Amino acid sequence: MEESIMSESINCSILSDAAKFLKQLSETFFKLIDKICDSGLMSDVKQGKDGEVTSKLHIGGDVAECTMKPNEKHKGAWDVEIIPKGKKKITLTNIPEKNFQDELLKTLREVYPDAEFQEVKSAHSMKVKLQKIVSAKEISVRCVGINANYTPAQTLDDLCNVLNDDAFLDMIPEDLAMFEITDLGDDYVIDVTDDFECDIDLSVVTSCALTALIAVMNEIWSGGSDNATLTTYRDMLIADLDDLSKYTDTAISYNSADLSCTQAYPAIQDYISALQYYSCNVSSECADPVESILDNLAEKWESITLDDCGDDNVVWE
Incomplete structure (x- = not known):
């Protein structure tokens, strides 16, 4: 397990001019686009008009134009328009930020069934509020808040897996602390993070x-x-x-x-x-x-x- 006590700075080299703009819109969306860019699927991210974000998608040797803009009715959700070369325009509406990468990949796999996406990892990420409770008989962990971009069952499985690691257990203080945990498939990355709002769906x-x-x-x-x-x-x-x-x-x-x-x-x-x-x-x-x-x-x-x-x-x- 890879552990980091302090949150690492985001690599903005690919986003260049769009970095500050995206971070102002949403830190979650900014990090997500940064990961997609690092995978090689997306490039040339730029600020468009009325809050739009434009980019290029690279699929199986082809380049598609992509426009992403905030949904007018739902905060934290995005509408996406993709114009692939030689194919019909693709329109996705009201995609929550936490599902954005999965929905994008799902759609692209349907349009490009022969393309290879093995280098694109759909990272599972959660934020949790944890507190260590130490008694004479045992040490337990109190969870008072959680937000994740995947199913509750998988999220809790990952959280319990991480809590079984003594190194992470040592990181949890007896005062409430916030962590961001990312499941990369073969490893977990753990960062201390700022406080966050929790939702109930x-x-x-x-x-x-x-x-x-x-x-x-x-x-x-x-x-x-x-x-x-x-x-x-x-x-x-x-x-x-x-x-x-x-x-x-x-x-x-x-x-x-x-x-x-x-x-x-x-x-x-x-x-x-x-x-x-x-x-x-x-x-x-x-x-x-x-x-x-x-x-x-x-x-x-x-x-x-x-x-x-x-x-x-x-x-x-």
Whole structure:
């Protein structure tokens, strides 16, 4: 594991003139574009009009023109227009910054199925607020905030993997500290970072609950060996969805193609991970009804014994 006590400065050599402009817009987006440029996929990043960012994309020997501009309705989201040579224009709208690189690569792979993207790494990154709690019996870590650009289940797996490293555990003070952890696939990079705001996305939690419910129902209908337990989980998930639906004001999506092969218990664990993930971001006062329902659901599922993230000494609160 590569560790760095102080955050390293960003290599701006490729961005040159656009560096200050991008950093003013968003530090997250700036770092993301910098990584894409370092991979060789993007170059010639420039400031356009009305907050636009223009660049060139290099795919399989071809060059495409790319224009990125902030979405007018959603802060932290971007609209992208790509004009590939000899191909139809590609338009992507309302892409959250945390999903930007993955959505861009997904689209380019569809348009250029024969191109090689092996040098482009879709880095998983999270920011966490951690505090070491030392008692006479054990040392535990309290997590009170987390933001990441990938799924809650994978995020918590990575966090628990890192917490199992004694060197990182030594970095965590008994006072609250903020860290940025990047999963590069074969290594983790850890940096101390500034304080950050945490969000709660009930649509993600509700989507995980819906997927888990359908997976449980499929297993019940197929004659699962433990129908009594599955029926209990079914009723719990239905009750959860009823509570969540009162506060979820966006359409819930899930990949129906994956449901036939989705197993009940892993799907429930993904849902529990989503509850743990977002319950970390609940304020201590917990006055907001959305925060209250999330906190209550997380507490209800704490007694459920499934394959967890592998670290019983992590306190999610």
